[in-house]
Amino acid sequence: MDRRNFLKAGGAATAASALAACGGNAPAPSTGGVAAPEIKLHWKMVTAWPANFPGLGTGAAKVGELIGRMSGGRLTVKVYGAGELVPAFEVFDAVSAGTAEMGHSGPYYWKGKAEAVQFFCAVPFGMNAQEQNGWLYHGGGLELWRELYARFDLIPFPAGNTGVQLAGWFRKEIASVADLKGLKMRIPGLGGEVLARLGGAPVNIPGGELYTAMQTGTIDATEWVGPYNDLAFGLNKVARYAYYPGWHEPGPTLECMVNKRAFEALPEDLQAIVEAACRAVNDDMLADYTAANQRALETLIDEHGVQLKKLPDDVLAALREASAAVLDELAAKDEFTRRVYASFKAFRDGARRWHEVSEVAYYAARG
Numbered sequence: 001m002d003r004r005n006f007l008k009a010g011g012a013a014t015a016a017s018a019l020a021a022c023g024g025n026a027p028a029p030s031t032g033g034v035a036a037p038e039i040k041l042h043w044k045m046v047t048a049w050p051a052n053f054p055g056l057g058t059g060a061a062k063v064g065e066l067i068g069r070m071s072g073g074r075l076t077v078k079v080y081g082a083g084e085l086v087p088a089f090e091v092f093d094a095v096s097a098g099t100a101e102m103g104h105s106g107p108y109y110w111k112g113k114a115e116a117v118q119f120f121c122a123v124p125f126g127m128n129a130q131e132q133n134g135w136l137y138h139g140g141g142l143e144l145w146r147e148l149y150a151r152f153d154l155i156p157f158p159a160g161n162t163g164v165q166l167a168g169w170f171r172k173e174i175a176s177v178a179d180l181k182g183l184k185m186r187i188p189g190l191g192g193e194v195l196a197r198l199g200g201a202p203v204n205i206p207g208g209e210l211y212t213a214m215q216t217g218t219i220d221a222t223e224w225v226g227p228y229n230d231l232a233f234g235l236n237k238v239a240r241y242a243y244y245p246g247w248h249e250p251g252p253t254l255e256c257m258v259n260k261r262a263f264e265a266l267p268e269d270l271q272a273i274v275e276a277a278c279r280a281v282n283d284d285m286l287a288d289y290t291a292a293n294q295r296a297l298e299t300l301i302d303e304h305g306v307q308l309k310k311l312p313d314d315v316l317a318a319l320r321e322a323s324a325a326v327l328d329e330l331a332a333k334d335e336f337t338r339r340v341y342a343s344f345k346a347f348r349d350g351a352r353r354w355h356e357v358s359e360v361a362y363y364a365a366r367g
Contacts, residue, residue: 039074039267040073040074040076041074041075041076041266041270042075042076042077042078043075043076043077043078043100043101043102043262044077044078044080044085044099044100044101044102045060045063045064045077045078045079045080045100045101045102045103045104045256046080046084046085046086046090046091046094046095046099046100046102046103046104047060047079047080047081047082047088047091047103047104047105048082048088048089048091048103048104048105048106048109048206048207049081049082049088049104049105049207050081050082050207050208051079051080051081051082051084052081053081053207053229053232054228054229054232054292055160055162055225055228055229055285055288055289055292056104056160056162056207056225056229056254057081059104059159059160059254059281059284059285059288060079060104060159060160060256061079062277062280062281062284063077063079063102063104063159063256063277063278063281064076064077064078064079064102065077066273066276066277066280066281067273067274067277070273070276070277071270071273074270075266075270075273075274077101077102079104080100082206082207082208083208085099085100086099086100087206088105088109088206088207088208089109089206091103091104091105091109091257092105092109092110092113092152092154092257095154095257095258095259096152096153096154096259098153098259098261098262100259101258101259101262101263102256102257102258102259103255103256103257104159104160104254104255104256104257105254105255105257106121106122106188106189106252106254106255107120107121107145107156107253107254107255108121108122108188108189108190108252109188109189109204111189113152114148114151114336115330115333115334115337116144116148116334116336116337116340116341117145117148118189118190118330119141119340119341119344120136120141120144120145120148120156120253120255121189121252121253121254121255122189122190122191122248122249122250122251122252122253123190123250123327123344124190124191124194124247124248124249124250124319124320124323124326124327125247125250125319125320125323125324126250126251126344126348127250127251127344127347127348127351128163128164128250128251129161129162129163129164129251129253129286130251130359131251131347131348131351131355132161132251132253133158133161133253133282134347134351135343135344135347135348135351136158136253137158139343139347140343140347141343141344141347142156142158144339144340144343147336148336148340149257150260153259153260153261154257154258154259154260155257155258155259155260155263156255156256156257156258157255157256157257157258157274157275157278157279157282158253158254158255158256158278158279158282159254159255159256159278159281159282159285160253160254160281160282160285160286161251161252161253161254161282161285161286161289162225162226162229162249162252162254162285162286162289163226163251163286163289163290163293164226164245164246164249164250164251165223165224165225165226165246165248165249165250165252166223166225166226166227166230166242166243166244166245166246167223167243167244167245167246167247167248167311168185168187168221168222168223168224168242168243168246169214169221169222169223169224169230169235169236169238169239169241169242169243170220170221170239170240170241170242170243171214171220171221171239171240171241172220172241173241173309174241174243174309174311174312174315175312176312176314176315177198177314177315177318179315180195180198180199180200180315181198181199181200182199182200182201183195183199183200183201183220183221184200184201184203184218184219184220184221185200185201185202185203185219185220185221185222185223186202186203186204186205186210186213186219186221186222186223186224187202187203187204187222187223187248188202188204189248189249190248190323190326190327190330191223191247191248191249192204193326194248194319194322194323194326195248197322197325197326198318198319198322203218203219205219207224207229207233210222210224210233210235211233211234211235211237211238214235214238214239215238221239222235222239223246223248223249225289226246226289226293226296227292227293227294227295227296227297227299227300228289228292228293228295228296230242230296230300231296231299231300236300236304236306240306240307241306241307241309242300242306242307242308242309243308243309243310243311244308244309244310244311245310245311245316247311247316247319247320247323248319253282254282254285256278256281258274327341
């Protein structure tokens with residue numbers, strides 16, 4: 001082996017070793033292939049986000065960039081924003097069919113494929129990012145997620161998290177549960193089902209269309225992510241009130257799905273690099289949002305005069321009660337969804353007991 005190939009192979013081995021050191025109980029499937037430094041592969045990644053959109057789009061781009069760098073150019077990934085190759089809500093089908101080898105999105109967009117997929121993204125009053133990662137990597141969640149996606153010739157990897165989001169942007173104040181009735185709000189996934197339970201009208205439209213939908217009155221309110229992304233979309237220009245906390249998405253996991261046949265055709269070291277890149281971005285995106293949200297929040301309040309309000313306690317109580325009913329009904333639909341909910345709920349309850357004497361207690365003590 002010449003020096004250049006030795007260095008490439010060594011770099012890939014280092015990435016694989018680093019991934020192993022991180023832990024994780026659900027290693028990516030492997031065909032036992034042998035590294036082949038001379039190969040040159042070019043993959044496509046389609047995403048549900050505008051190209052290079054802060055946090056979400058840049059996170060997807062970083063996955064592709066890392067794969068190219070760690071592989072020494074043996075595997076390169078061209079990243080397409082929503083609508084550039086396929087529309088935002090066709091990412092799942094495109095990767096499943098092999099039109100693109102990879103896709104980056106939010107799993108709850110695909111609830112029409114399988115209801116259980118929502119547990120791997122965001123559950124109202126569910127787990128935050130720290131807890132969600134614990135369940136996925138060390139609590140059996142990722143094994144269940146991969147069992148589900150195997151039906152569609154896909155392999156999912158956690159690849160980002162925004163942390164607890166805002167509850168959303170509203171044209172009018174929310175003073176009581178009655179104000180939710182008839183409210184046309186962009187809110188996907190289980191959060192939308194909970195809103196509907198209280199008389200709201202959930203709508204699911206891509207992020208790139210939110211500003212216009214709010215401006216034209218097509219919707220009365222919208223949730224997106226938080227200060228970082230909401231400022232970038234200019235939502236403060238079309239809604240006066242920003243509410244918190246993000247009861248509907250306390251720790252939304254973003255995914256990098258990979259076509260199963262394409263992944264299994266890779267040699268082992270490139271498989272490890274794909275997984276390592278997704279794991280790195282999963283960590284980095286949360287750090288990015290933690291830093292950027294605080295700066296953006298100051299800008300929204302100090303420079304744009306946004307009114308930041310906490311949802312009334314009775315509204316949160318009604319949303320929490322409706323959420324419990326929605327989850328119980330969802331779990332009763334089929335055996336697999338029951339298994340996923342049981343696993344999710346057991347980990348959430350255990351994490352809550354621990355966090356009551358760790359994270360929650362510390363926040364109270366810090367003041």
